Amino acid sequence: MNLPQSPTNLNLETLFPFELDDFQKDAIAALDAGQSVVVCAPTGSGKTLIGEYAIHRALAQGQRVFYTTPLKALSNQKLRDFQQKFGEELVGLITGDILINVKAPVVVMTTEIFRNMLYETPIGQVGTSVRDIGAVILDECHYLSDRQRGTVWEESIIYCPTQIQLVALSATIGNPQELTDWISSVRASAQQEETEENDCTLINSDFRPVPLRFYFSTVKGLVPLLNGKQTQINPKLKAKHPHKRRRRRMEDCPSIPLVISQLQERDMLPAIYLIFSRRGCDRAVDILSEKTLVNPNEARRIQQRIDEFIQQHPEASKNGQFEPLTRGIASHHAGLLPDWKSLVEELFEAGLVKVVFATATLAAGINMPARTTVLSALSKRSDDGHRLLTPSEFLQISGRAGRRGMDTIGHVVTVQTPFEGAKEAAYLATATPEPLRSWFTPSYGMVLNLLQKHTIKEAKDLLERSFAEYLAQRKLAPEQQAIASLTTDIAKLNIELAPINPKQFTDYEKLSERLKEERRLVKVLQQQAEATQKVEIAKTLTDIAPGQIFYLKGKQIPVQEPLPALLFEKAPGKGQSPYLICLGANNRWYVSASNNVVGIADISFPESALSSLVPPTGLTLKQGQTRKGDAASVPIAQQIRDRVQPLTPAPEVLEYQERVERLTAKLENHPLHQWGNSKNLLKRYKKRLALREQLKQSQSKYQRHQLNRSYYWQDFLNLIEILREFGALDEFVPTPLGEATAAIRSENELWLSLILLSGELETLAPHQLAATLCAAITETPRQDSWSNFAPSQESLEVLDKLQNTRRRLNQVQHQHNVALPVWLERRLMGVVEQWALGEAFSVDWNQLCDETSLDDGDIVRMLRRTVDVLLQLPQIPGISEILQINARLAATQMRRFPV
Template sequence: MDVSSAPFQLDLNQVFPFELDAFQREAIAALDAGKSVVVCAPTGSGKTLIGEYAIIRALKQNEELAAQGGRLCPRRVFYTTPLKALSNQKLRDFRDRFGEQNIGLLTGDVSINRDAPILVMTTEIFRNMLYGTPIGEVGTSLEGVDAVVLDECHYMNDRQRGTVWEESIIYCPREVQLVALSATVANSDQLTDWIDRVHGPTTLIYSDFRPVPLEFYFGSPKGLFPLLNEEKTAVNPRFKKKRGKQPRVRQEPTKISFLVSQLQQRDMLPAIYFIFSRRGCDQAVQEIETLSLVNEAEQAQLKTFIDLFLERNPEAVRASQIEPLYRGIAAHHAGILPAWKVLVEELFQRGLIKVVFATETLAAGINMPARTTVISSLSKRTDRGHRLLTASEFLQMAGRAGRRGMDDRGYVVTVQTPFEGATEAAYLATQGADPLVSQFTPSYGMVLNLLQTHSEEEARDLIERSFGQYLSTLYLRPQQLAIADLEAEVEQQQAQIAHVDAEILNSYEKLHDRIKEERRILKYLQQQAQELQVKDMHAALPFAIAGSILSLKGKYVPVAKPLPAVLVAKAQGGGQLPYFVCLGQDNRWRVVTANDVVGLHAELPRMAQVDHLTVPPELPPKPGQVRSGSEESAAIAQQIPPIPAPTEQAPEVVEQQAKVRELDLELQRHPARQFGNPGHILKRRKQVERLLEELGDRRAKLERHTHRYWQEFVNLMEILRRFGCLDGVVPTELGQIAAAIRGDNELWLGLAMASGELDDLDPHELVTVCAALTTEVSRPDVWTSYQVSARVESALEGLRSTRRQLFKLQHQYQVALPVWMEYDFIPLVEQWALGVEWPELCANTSLDEGDIVRVLRRTLDFMSQLPHVPYLPSSLRDNARRAIALIDRFPVNEGIE
């Protein structure tokens, strides 16, 4: 069935027995018109209803098909989420709403009712389904699918997993409607336009309306106060700093127990209290050990639920938090066992937990409605350093406040810390959302899977349809305009010299350059001749006698042209040459050095008149001393003859002067003169050359940015060829092994599985090696009292040379994909596979329970792939199946019924 040509519509009044908001009606109308939609609205505004409409529509269609006895393919909807926990929660919610028989689940290591009409899955699983089908075609995995809901679509911003959303949208067949549900982002129009281009007709449904408005408060040791001014545009005036220079005072932190008491007194519970560390969440639970937040009836209900859980799941108990849970207080973070987190979520949804201390991951769509959210800090540590929260991070957490149909308003409380106050809080509270950016990054798996079903040209077309490519095109627009301007200017300049014969102009330029060089040589020869002349003169100066005619110009005779003077006397100098006392033609006495004498004119007769002159007694014999002459000296000064012009030049100087004159004459007669002023024409041509150089540079930069993603793809292809995974552009058997694997570095995992190093390992050893290759723990100071077995260590050692080679090639091609080989925690995996009980395992490591489960689940997810990977030895596949059975037990298994 083609949804776009024959949309199936429902009577909304029958489907939803309540009044829909305008944006919800608009989105449903777009779906009924056969379009995809991007629904961008605040958290808690009712976006999920639009995804549910797609589900209801498919189920109603199936009812009609069944009633008609038709043989048409049943209609299906895929509902994707970014997190397994969120998928599990949607499964529970949809079972209650639509019936257990209609809902299935796929999360990689869990498959429940996978042929159901409504299939919940992680977005990554959906992307993986599409890999096996040529782009644009409806393969068996998508047969009968009317719509795919992309919940929490703003996860495209996620640095590690954002690529999955882009691939899902690009690969999804045009016949399938996309329902992208996103929190508010600054560039929702760009996201919609991109989906419209790469997938099909798409409508943006945007709403900034919150059914439950938010009020912002600031918590300090003095109490809770409104954060913003009356207009909600800036910080409350009471928090503004007084004028004048104030000493910087470290702000007192706000105690958690005091703040929670304030919330209880003001009827602002239940609350989600965000703290950006697991330890901080656990410590907060202990800090309010004397406070009870529930009444007797609620306490009785809590006791019933908690005691039943403890009886059924003794190994999932978090002992330090049982007692606080009875008082309505809990923690929720990745270090806690999933089963315990599910209990906390269910109790919170029932209104029995009044405050939950949670890390930021709780803001990612899990349904835990609260009246208040508390944001304990406005900055956090990341793997890129400590930084202020982004506006989107702040809004995502703030948006959890306010329960639709229960609260008339939601409360957002920011807390004073030693480093942050009301000013920073007000800044974030009044900012708009951040834009979505692309995290698109090609991977080995992407390369291999695309090349199995597409040509290189088709793969390139697909890569260049990414959201990152789309944004690059927009952001590079100024560069493209600059290039267009340069091209126009080049064309204009070239038109003005188009009439000039290029060969004649080149000839003129060569001649011009030659004359320039010959003039440089002439200048050098003249300077050389002058230096020789000065050298000869300085050699003769010590023998000069009184009455000799000199030319003066230099440091102590700063004149425009040499001054004629007569030598009257000599004085003791500071070096080998004496100082000279001279009378100048200007009737001034001077004491000069040999460097100030630029000419000794032996051809002029000696002036005997100076024999009767007396040097003025007030003239010190120091260089630079100057005194005016007398009437007697004036008569002699007037008789100093002018300096004669040089009569002879060095032969090489004369020869070079003749050459320059001859070339000058040739230049004047050059045929280039017919085109106008050759000098101006050459300048214009040089300008064109500079413009062309700039144009080429800009084009090269634009090309690099425009095709950046394809170049990354090509680099990965080259590495794959070097390891024998590609024969040209066709995946080899080794390449098909890597293509069938999902992980952070499919090439590394494929090489390891095909290496032979793992073939003879026992199941518990195999799963341990696989854990080392597929997982990493970023927690500091990880320790475990267990030791890894020798056969595991030997297998990992056998893979080291391959790992080094891959590292080297990735560095060469600037590929930043992890090549895991972790040792610190893998003994835990081996011991768990050998049957060690959960409490004992946890007692022998520094890792939190949630971390151990994450490692084991990720390993389990990888192990479940191996039986389906082609060309692996049957023994390896069989051992993978046995290893799965060894580790897939509570609390590692999902525990979803």
């Protein structure tokens, strides 16, 4: 693609003083042409550069840019990156609980924040929240396929005003064109027209600046996983007995220290070592207690950074992972403090940490490139049980390998385990990524936000723009084409057959079927009669002399009607039955067995008549042999034809033959013949019947699909019924309760609004309010979870009063087939209540962690979610002033390290 002159007069060589890849050039050209883009390329290929260009372009045009990410941690990382590139004053951040320079030209935010902004404006219009926005970059857009969060991406794309350029950055997926076409269709339908401005261009690339090589680790060593062409499993790794499945012993699988040693020997560090459990990551660090992967200088630099970290966060001084970190070893998972994980990421990027044991969450966009990624297993636990990784998951994890500008090759190591081997690893390494799918799910907030600014019909139209609906329509397209084609074919036949009464076809077909059946019966009766006759004839054949006339028919005498033939002589045959050498009325000689004789005539020729006959010399004495007669046999054959009458059928055969003749005559005189060739007409009539049945089935299938594709709408209507029952909607108009529910962001907005407007929380102190709200938004923890902090009696009494509302909401949701969570979890309330007392009255962080079974990271996540809800309260209409004041106080008291 030739790059046009940039309308913003941006100098690409100045912006990017290095050679751009072709897909980057194509994406930049599309952006300069005013188009939205979907950039689908491998992890580490340089997609972010396209987002950066979109920022440069918007800034040069005096417009603002939103850069959205799926995770707060990724948003924080992008904030740091963009502040370095564009300057701190030009970049802001919004992540719910953190607001930094929100009026800046470039604002990084989570995708959910962007969706929430769009809720504030009539869909498709430019409101105050998105005014002057030139472009929105949707990083990690493949999250659209995430079961829990994918709806946010779909809503963001559907609701985004068409004046805003979309830049969707995605890892490799199986259906990038479908995603691109859907975005184009959504933006076109928003303006009710197809225009080039709404076009979305796909920039699809499989280019990796640092190519990957795959290895398989065994106790014997590190072996290439694939063949030389990287298309199939390495022949050396093929199982000797592929059909014999057995679980391998642990001693036959390489240990973590052995794998690390293999990487050291080949200079394949630093590495990210994926282990799909937090405990597994921490155990791996402990297992390497004798291992040092850094030199003394690197160890000093790490220690210096640790000292700075402790000085900034003295509460984290008890962290037992400081010592392994000084040896270049660390873990990284959701159970650790966010600040600690940031420290690990920083040291890893600096090349000081040589191996990080991480869970799969690390694959979600955090910038931690490594020379090598190691997968400790190829399967993991999921909501659906233990399963093999999907090709997309494997690709996402593998893509971490290979640092651009530092490595020429990225290494991906899979490890032999008791359950998985080279076969599974080679499959994942060569498989193509699966297509994105939609998990679009309506919620109370979605219903109310749409109905605040749209009619019910407009809301339905918006729902029908979802990616799921689009994919359903794509599946229906062949069915629609088939229906159109069948309808056309039937119409042509209708015109052709219009003059003919359909009764003539059915009558003609019945006669044809009857005639066919009568002929079949005649044939059966003939065969039965001939079989009976053959038995009788066989008894008399020994007495038959040459000159006798009989009738031949059978496998060796393939004639339609029994053939009169003159017996010339008998010859010894197989067994006791002689061969019969005969001259037929057709002047052909036959060598026949007795089982071909189906009748004996009352006529015979004298032996003197046979004197002129001589069988052909080529006639060998073998059953079924036949030869043409000569001039001498012609007169005899003629006499046979003249003197011998055809063999009379048995009486029962004769009766059915007469029936056949009557039906044949009736069929030949049928009125259908007046319209042309009756057989061809009947054939077309049957074709029309078959096409009509096919059309009926296709229409039925299409209607079923149409019903299935509207289940989102049914969910939407179910939510409306529940909202009406609780007084959040008056017909389709949100009530004050509905307006409050629409302003809330949680997994069950109605449940939270019912609590907040119940009047029960006004008596609670700030720390008790925080604990109660945490109970309403915290999912049920593991059975072995515990806390030594008991919640206050006041908080527990409020929970008791809310139980009836909870029970009723659960019942109504169940009646309407809605499965949104209605939590009221008591076990961990005390932890939140203790922390929300504030620094002056609460225990310190280490004491808090010591008194509960939760991991540090889980506690932080629970506290941050609670703070997020507390910060929402002052923005929710109808919330009492006392609740607003207490919510602000509680949030202020909770927002200290590490929260």
